């Protein structure tokens with residue numbers, strides 16, 4: 001069983017993978033390309049904008065599978081942005097817990 005087999009741990013496993021790609025920069029990794037490309041931060045921010053629009057349109061259309069797929073794309077790119085800024089998924093968890 002991997003860490004990601006625990007449903008509550010999937011965000012931690014995904015974030016650890018993003019940090020690994022950021023730190024090791026493997027050539028075949030889309031995530032690493034966002035960290036290495038000169039305009040990687042802009043590309044990440046653009047993706048967040050695009051995916052947000054796609055989430056809104058999927059919700060408006062009542063397309064639940066599309067809503068879930070676009071939400072996953074959005075969460076992934078948000079986590080990449082946090083990693084770019086030196087923030088972590090634990091920081092996000094703390095922020096959410098403070099509001100709970």
Ligand SMILES: N=c1c2ncn([C@@H]3O[C@H](COP(=O)(O)OP(=O)(O)OP(=O)(O)O)[C@@H](O)[C@H]3O)c2ncn1[C@@H]1O[C@H](COP(=O)(O)O)[C@@H](O)[C@H]1O
Pocket residue numbers: 014017021028029030031032047072073076
């Ligand atoms: N969760 C994701 C994830 N979500 C989206 N993407 C990529 O984000 C890119 C942009 O997404 P889009 O939906 O915009 O796809 P697109 O091909 O540009 O399509 P259009 O927008 O043009 O329609 C695509 O290349 C997707 O593959 C992701 N790439 C990686 N991950 C995770 O990151 C891990 C490491 O991946 P690598 O960095 O590739 O090793 C993977 O195991 C996954 O768990």
